[in-house]
Amino acid sequence: MSAEKKFYxxxxxxxxxxxxxxxxxxxxxxxxxxxxxxxxxNSCKTCQWGPELICHKCHSFDLGWRKVSGxxxxxxxxxxxxxxxxxxxxxxxxxxxxxxxxxxxxxxxxGNLLGDPMQNPPFDSAVEAVFEDHPxxxxxxxxxxx
Amino acid sequence: xxxxxxxxxVAIIGVGETTYYKRGQAPVPEFRLACEAIIKAADDAGxxxxxxxxxxxxxxxxxxxxxxxxxxxxxxxxxxxxxWGGGGGGGSGAVGNAAAAVNAGYSKYCVVFRALAQGxxxxxxxxxxxNHVSGTAAYTAPYGLYVPAQWVALRTRRFMHxxxxxxxxxxxxxxxxxxxxxxxxxxxxxxRPLTRExxxxxxxxxxxxxxxxxxxxxxxxxxLILTTADRAKDARKKPAYIMAAAQGSNYRHNxxxxxxxxxxxxxxxTLAPRLFEMAGIEPKDVDCAQIYEHFSGAVMIxxxxxxxxxxxxxxxxxxxxxxxxxxGKLPINTSGGNIAECYMHGLELVNEAVRQVxxxxxxxxxxxxxxxxxxxxxVSPVSDLIVHSx
Numbered sequence: 001m002s003a004e005k006k007f008y009x010x011x012x013x014x015x016x017x018x019x020x021x022x023x024x025x026x027x028x029x030x031x032x033x034x035x036x037x038x039x040x041x042n043s044c045k046t047c048q049w050g051p052e053l054i055c056h057k058c059h060s061f062d063l064g065w066r067k068v069s070g071x072x073x074x075x076x077x078x079x080x081x082x083x084x085x086x087x088x089x090x091x092x093x094x095x096x097x098x099x100x101x102x103x104x105x106x107x108x109x110x111g112n113l114l115g116d117p118m119q120n121p122p123f124d125s126a127v128e129a130v131f132e133d134h135p136x137x138x139x140x141x142x143x144x145x146x
Numbered sequence: 147x148x149x150x151x152x153x154x155x156v157a158i159i160g161v162g163e164t165t166y167y168k169r170g171q172a173p174v175p176e177f178r179l180a181c182e183a184i185i186k187a188a189d190d191a192g193x194x195x196x197x198x199x200x201x202x203x204x205x206x207x208x209x210x211x212x213x214x215x216x217x218x219x220x221x222x223x224x225x226x227x228x229x230w231g232g233g234g235g236g237g238s239g240a241v242g243n244a245a246a247a248v249n250a251g252y253s254k255y256c257v258v259f260r261a262l263a264q265g266x267x268x269x270x271x272x273x274x275x276x277n278h279v280s281g282t283a284a285y286t287a288p289y290g291l292y293v294p295a296q297w298v299a300l301r302t303r304r305f306m307h308x309x310x311x312x313x314x315x316x317x318x319x320x321x322x323x324x325x326x327x328x329x330x331x332x333x334x335x336x337x338r339p340l341t342r343e344x345x346x347x348x349x350x351x352x353x354x355x356x357x358x359x360x361x362x363x364x365x366x367x368x369x370l371i372l373t374t375a376d377r378a379k380d381a382r383k384k385p386a387y388i389m390a391a392a393q394g395s396n397y398r399h400n401x402x403x404x405x406x407x408x409x410x411x412x413x414x415x416t417l418a419p420r421l422f423e424m425a426g427i428e429p430k431d432v433d434c435a436q437i438y439e440h441f442s443g444a445v446m447i448x449x450x451x452x453x454x455x456x457x458x459x460x461x462x463x464x465x466x467x468x469x470x471x472x473x474g475k476l477p478i479n480t481s482g483g484n485i486a487e488c489y490m491h492g493l494e495l496v497n498e499a500v501r502q503v504x505x506x507x508x509x510x511x512x513x514x515x516x517x518x519x520x521x522x523x524x525v526s527p528v529s530d531l532i533v534h535s536x
Contacts, residue, residue, distance in 0.1 A: 015277065084292045
């Protein structure tokens with residue numbers, strides 16, 4: 001990312017904080033280490049996202065984490081033109097992407113699609129995770145794999 | 147007759163609404179709007195409002211049933227129920243709950259209502275401002291994914307990609323809503339026709355949604371009264387009999403962070419077959435449909451999931467000519483709906499379906515006998531209703 005633009009979106013959007021249940025503490029610790037993890041059932045090995053307190057497949061409460069490659073598939077994306085938050089007043093347009101992770105049972109994650117906001121990447125393009133370090137948390141962004 | 151059905155056992159005998167206002171412009175508090183709409187619906191039904199003994203709501207309505215019962219001096223309250231979930235998904239479901247309550251004998255006259263005053267309370271289309279976020283929103287809000295327009299657009303674009311659909315069906319829905327609103331003096335956009343040029347030139351909210359593809363944000367209230375088919379014979383106006391009601395959700399539809407099992411779906415796939423089975427009819431038998439349009443794109447997917455056309459046929463079926471009254475193959479949103487009549491979380495669509503089958507719509511479909519309502523595409527639960535005249 002260029003020096004002028006430290007983050008894809010301006011500061012002022014809320015910072016993620018692990019849930020009080022502790023359900024996703026490991027996820028946010030992993031992004032700090034620039035690792036991407038997905039919740040995985042220790043019993044039947046099914047991945048699920050977002051994190052839940054029970055495995056939807058086998059109903060085990062014994063849930064862990066699976067480290068994934070960060071390589072994904074651009075399932076859908078949109079160009080946002082309306083500043084829905086005051087911090088976005090001068091940030092439009094920006095791109096929001098939904099990415100499928102083939103190495104985690106195709107669970108989907110959301111992030112921004114880095115680069116030119118006027119790009120029109122084909123659906124199902126290969127994308128890869130990019131870690132964006134903020135003072136209190138690290139976000140997972142995506143860019144078209146080149 | 148199937149023992150487990152509300153079909154033809156319950157009827158909607160009255161509808162009412164306040165003046166519909168632009169967002170923040172209601173001159174009175176939300177609770178008063180609710181009272182006014184309920185009184186108007188009772189008057190339309192020809193009953194004393196004090197004879198209402200059931201209150202059915204949805205979308206976490208702020209106007210609590212016991213306060214309404216107290217304020218309106220109801221003789222007693224026999225049923226108070228709410229459909230889970232925010233947004234418009236519970237509109238038809240609240241009618242279904244009311245029908246079940248009437249059929250079970252919990253309530254003789256049950257009101258369904260919705261009231262909104264976004265000036266008094268918060269807006270739907272803007273994010274709350276906080277320093278930190280946790281839980282599901284932690285995976286979306288920091289990326290500027292906040293409001294329904296955005297996640298409905300994400301799903302709509304995937305659907306458009308899968309079936310080779312362009313902007314035309316979306317434009318057709320917006321244009322049809324505005325066209326119908328020009329006949330409806332209740333509509334906020336009455337006297338404000340929309341040209342295709344205005345549509346094309348209007349700003350993007352989030353692609354593929356122009357400004358006019360999005361519902362309005364409004365203040366007001368709408369209400370309707372249900373009772374048994376027997377009591378309905380004494381109603382002031384022609385009853386609209388419940389033909390079928392259903393609510394529900396697809397497999398893991400509400401999986402968070404955009405993980406719905408079937409992503410590019412309006413969430414009606416498992417519900418619509420149950421609806422038509424209860425009604426004992428097929429999609430081709432429906433004379434007009436009121437399809438919840440928070441955003442135009444969800445309407446075309448809802449039409450597909452109710453069997454009105456195949457996904458490969460959207461471009462041919464969802465045209466202005468086909469979806470406008472009086473001559474279209476399937477007129478939809480004949481009051482102007484959420485886009486051009488009023489965003490009353492879709493309850494205005496239920497009132498319009500009733501008006502169509504009793505023959506007093508402002509945009510009447512000739513000889514309309516069967517009207518379908520689809521509430522709240524893409525949220526969970528969603529709900530459906532079919533009413534008919536006998």
